[in-house]
Amino acid sequence: MTDAAILTEGLTKHYGDVKALVDLDLEVRMGEVFGFLGPNGAGKTTMIRSCLDLIHPTAGKATLVGLDSHADSVEIRRHIGYLPSDLSMYGDLTGRDMITYFANLRGGVDQNYVDELADRLQADLAKKVGDLSSGNRQKVGLILAFMSRPQLIIMDEPSTGLDPLVQREFQSMMREVAIDGRCVFLSSHTLSEVQRVADRVGIIRSGHLVDVESVGDLRSKAIRSIELHFDSAVDATVFESVDGVRDVMVVDHHATMSFDGQMDALLRVATEHYTLLDVNTQEADLEEIFLEYYRQEGAAL
């Protein structure tokens, strides 16, 4: 099996004049959880559907687990699990029937592992899926995606409707796949989840891949939030002169700001003018990084 779980080269999809995906080059590796981020309509689902040969790209190609997404589409499906967004199922089948049906089509599914997954996700497989809540239906979908221990699991908005406890279990399951040397491709809006489980993220906007970075690199490069407490009232202009400081807000003895410069310089200025009582620094979360990307790219595009 190849080292690249997904490899796209110039992948492009147009719907008439609408450019849903533009010249997308992306490599997703085995042994990682890859988060794919982007707002609604950015092209995430189009990318996934192109890779799965559900739609045909206008240009470019995609390789999944070393196989061509179009020519080898059937063989690829032996090695992948897929959970579509806005999951729909055969409402008149029970969860168990659904799993049996797809296990029959796929072959080689270990029923003990299915039971283990159902247990971990607290899934009710006896009820008809048409009678299940969206969260419980989603659990059946997750079992379908994981049950054959595929090399690559592609999931589009998988956490929809899951309660926090199940979300935590689901995140453990994803990490286990990566530890096992397999790959999870996770398209999501739930940035906290991506931050928690993903090794790397790709950010897409208006069909263009904006960046691919490891979560650690992104966060280290990102703006932090700084909160300073003084023994007396302070003036905002003192901090605005420091390189890397922005969005300064002062309320009485407290100053908060966004900062991506040298901490030494900021502390020097702060202590030069006032008596500093406390410093609170918060690492930027993915949501802020994400929003920052869109501010920048929005101006660029």
Place this chain on the structure above:
Amino acid sequence: MLANVFTKSVRDRVSSGLIGALALAATLLFGLWAYKDVDISFYYDLPAAVLELMGIDPETFGVASMAYGAMYDFMGAFIVGGVAISIGAAAIAGEEQVGTFGLLLGNPLSRRDALVSKTASLVLILVLMGVFLWVSAILSAELIGVDTGGVHLGAISVALTLNGLFYGLLALAIGSWTGRRGKASGVAAGVMVLGYLGANLLPLIDQDGLAHLFPWYYYSSNSPLNNGLNMADAAVLGGLSIVCFAFAWVGIQKRDLRDKGAEVTMADRLRANPMTRKMMERIAGSARVSGITVKSASEFQGLLTVTAGIMFYMGFFIPILYNFIPTDFVEIFATFPDALIAMIGGVDMSTPAGFVTGEIFSLVGPIAIIVLLASMGARALAGEEESHTMGLLMANPVSRGEIVVKKALAMVALAVAFGATTALGTWIGSLIGGQDEISLDGIASISALLTLFGLVFGGVSLAVSAATGRRKFATWATTGVALVTWFMFTFLALTESAAAVTNFSPFQWYLGSDPLVNGISWTDAALLGGAFVALVAVSVPLFAQRDLRG
């Protein structure tokens, strides 16, 4: 068009009504054109009793009366009724089943407000259909140059609308009480088909009184086309419609509304019962999800049961019924000229085999199997796409071609079950009725050809479904092909200039050799089977080439 529930309901449904009316108007136009050149003088030589039976007034009878009668008495009424049923069933139960009724009632709107708006939209669409058919009937006659003197086009249009309204409101009422769209449309369609059969067959055996029990009787018995609108009949249909509405008015208020969810079937209940669980798991549990073919076939168990059940009942009943037809009638049938026999599908109704062919296999059989297999063909691919399950299915190691072929195999399985049930019912009925003239070989032959005939239309539906991913397109295209080929088989056969076209109609391949009497025509069987295989073969690249929806 999104101003309120009424306008949105009209917007959602008016296209199906107008497409139905347009198809009917187009067929009428062709019908008038074909009839114009037909020598109908033989009608005037028929005995007075036959003319009375056929609702023909010798004073006013002409091309227009014949063509409009052929169009509206049966096909028109079924199309308008079918459209009305689909609107009525979708109105409340349909919204409940897809989960939008709760969303609707999240607004300052009562259940009964919604019911009234939906009912008003149904009435408006049916009135529009009636007006459309009335105008197109007049314009067609003008265009072709046919005299419409003596026919009551306004009356037949009103009767069609009222008849359709009753079945639409019946479906609406059942949907309002149960929240089940399938039940609403199934029961209403069953009442319509049984009503048609009862109203037309019971008078043949002097059971006119019993025929009064069927609503269809109040549409057709007094022939509004030839005699004008019978106000008493119109009042009965109108009154029954009001009763249905009142029923819906009470039902929708009384019960708990359903969220979108699955229907609990008898199989589910048996599966839940510890006594029967093991057996049902084998039959309806893991067995039905063993593969694409079996699962696809199992989804149509309900429709198969209804359609094949009707055919079994008809097959059993008609050969026995023949014995009760007064000799006078049989003799009258025997006097029908060849041209008239050609017009009713080339069957000699004076013989048991002709009567069985005419009553079971000429019209009811084709309609039932087309409904079954066209629905299946449409749902096979487009249905999976529209319900967004195709992506999940395609995540498994199956090619698009394999999916098409396996769905087609499911269609074959259902068609065979339908044909076998029809044959069994007809065979038992013929044995009990003592119809020695009808052989087992003949029954097997006509049933086999009916099976292949149905598969051709299932194949059309599958191909359109594969090409477009839209169930509606597949259903309407198949309906269109069925109407055109039926028209080729019946009307064009009567014209000298276009009679050869008949040879291209699947109806001709199915019934042209009179298989109940003469046994199977292998050429016709090959034509039908070949057409089905070709349509499936075409479906594979059509499905493989395009972007999938859902």
